[in-house]
Amino acid sequence: MTTFDTITAADVLDRVRDLLPLIREHAAQNERDRKIADEVIAALRDAGAFRLAAPRRFGGLEAGLRAMLDLSALIAEADGGTSWVTTLSNINAWSTCLYDAATVDEIYADGPDAILSGVVSPGGTARATPGGYLIRGEWPYCSASLHADWVSGGVWEVDENGDEIDQSMVVMRASDVQIKDTWHVAGMRSSGSNTIVADDVFVPSHRVSSMLPVVSGDSVEQYPDNPFYRSAFAPMLVLVLIGPQLGLGRAALDIAVKKASTKALAYTNIEQQADSVAFQLLVADAATKIDTAHLHAYRAADDVERYAEQGVYPDVAARARMRADAAVALTSVNDAINTLLNACGAGSFADVNPLQRIWRDANVGQRHAVILPQVSMETYGKALLGRTDHITAIL
Secondary structure, three states: OOOOOOOOHHHHHHHHHHHHHHHHHHHHHHHHHOOOOHHHHHHHHHHOOOOOOOOHHHOOOOOOHHHHHHHHHHHHOOOHHHHHHHHHHHHHHHHHHHOOHHHHHHHOOOOOOOOEEEEEEEEEEEEEEOOEEEEEEEEEEEOOOOOOOEEEEEEEEEOOOOOEEEEEEEEEEHHHOEEEOOOOOOOOHHHOOEEEEEEEEEEEHHHEEEOHHHHHOHHHHHOOOOHHHHOOHHHHHHHHOHHHHHHHHHHHHHHHHHHOOOOOOOOOOOOOHHHOHHHHHHHHHHHHHHHHHHHHHHHHHHHHHHHHHHOOOOOHHHHHHHHHHHHHHHHHHHHHHHHHHHHHOHHHHOOOOHHHHHHHHHHHHHOOHHHOHHHHHHHHHHHHOOOOOOOOOOO
16 A cells, blocks of 8 residues: 555545556557556556545545546546446445444555445345354446455345345455456446355354445434535435546547547548538537536536535435436437547547547446436436336435
8 A cells, every 4th residue: 555645635636647648558458358457456546546435534535426526537538447447446435334333444454545346236145144144146247346355235134034124235355255257348348347256155244234224314314523424325326427427528529629630521622620610510519518417417416515514315306306417417428429429430430549449438337227317317307296106216
């Protein structure tokens, strides 16, 4: 672990900004290897990228959702997969507030730079045994699995008859589980979102935590002196995944603008794309959509932080609007990237052109089950109409 005399979220961003050439240099090979290069992970760890949301009492920063978006977007300017790994580790670091203090002590015993991986959906069971629980299950799409020190997963607590008695989260040492190589996909290939397998893994009782207080907002009262951990659970899970998308949009726009003065408009007499009115209109359209994404994402992030500062759990209408903001951000970014590829032409899909990787990463990222725009918009519509028949518990 690298120790700094003083470190803030701004320091982390400055250090990571200096790492962008290194991250960008490894992006294509990361994708081929389906894993982030160890050199890149080590550099990010040294820069403090994995301590952004770690508990302050262990040297973490508890920097807040806005800072988490800033960091994820910045890294995604160089590589979407690397951003996704950092993002998922940081949101899992934030969720350490779900666990008993003894669990947090274990996770951060070696300092604030632990890498965490996890899946909220209940893919396994926890059966009580003397001193703790036996954990059995499989959790697909466990991003950052290839670098994680600790992994968490949703479980059903079951009694001796196998009947479900509670929905909980469990945290396990990475060395206690297996990784099944299942992440063979079109985009975000380097995120290591494989399947975690636990085969009767023993965990002490303090590493299993009920989800009900967190989802219902009852956990807010447990943190009278810690606004970061009072942040609403579902909005945090949804909005943090917008960060990589913002950076991918910015990266695509930057590539298109920089190439516009050196590339002709094929099969026309226009020698530079920048001279084409059609190209100008497409670039402007994309840029405003990327701006729209940022405005909605940061509005929602500010809402999350404001409620947390006040110690108030936002009501259904407020939380639903946060999901709608996330949906608008996602669709705006992906519309912008599609527009930029239309502007730049078929050459955008050449293997050597990073635009095609950005396009694939953004499209796969947008379809993460937690942030599906259609689910978010339906949720918001129901809230506006006073309906209670919501289709997701992530609200």
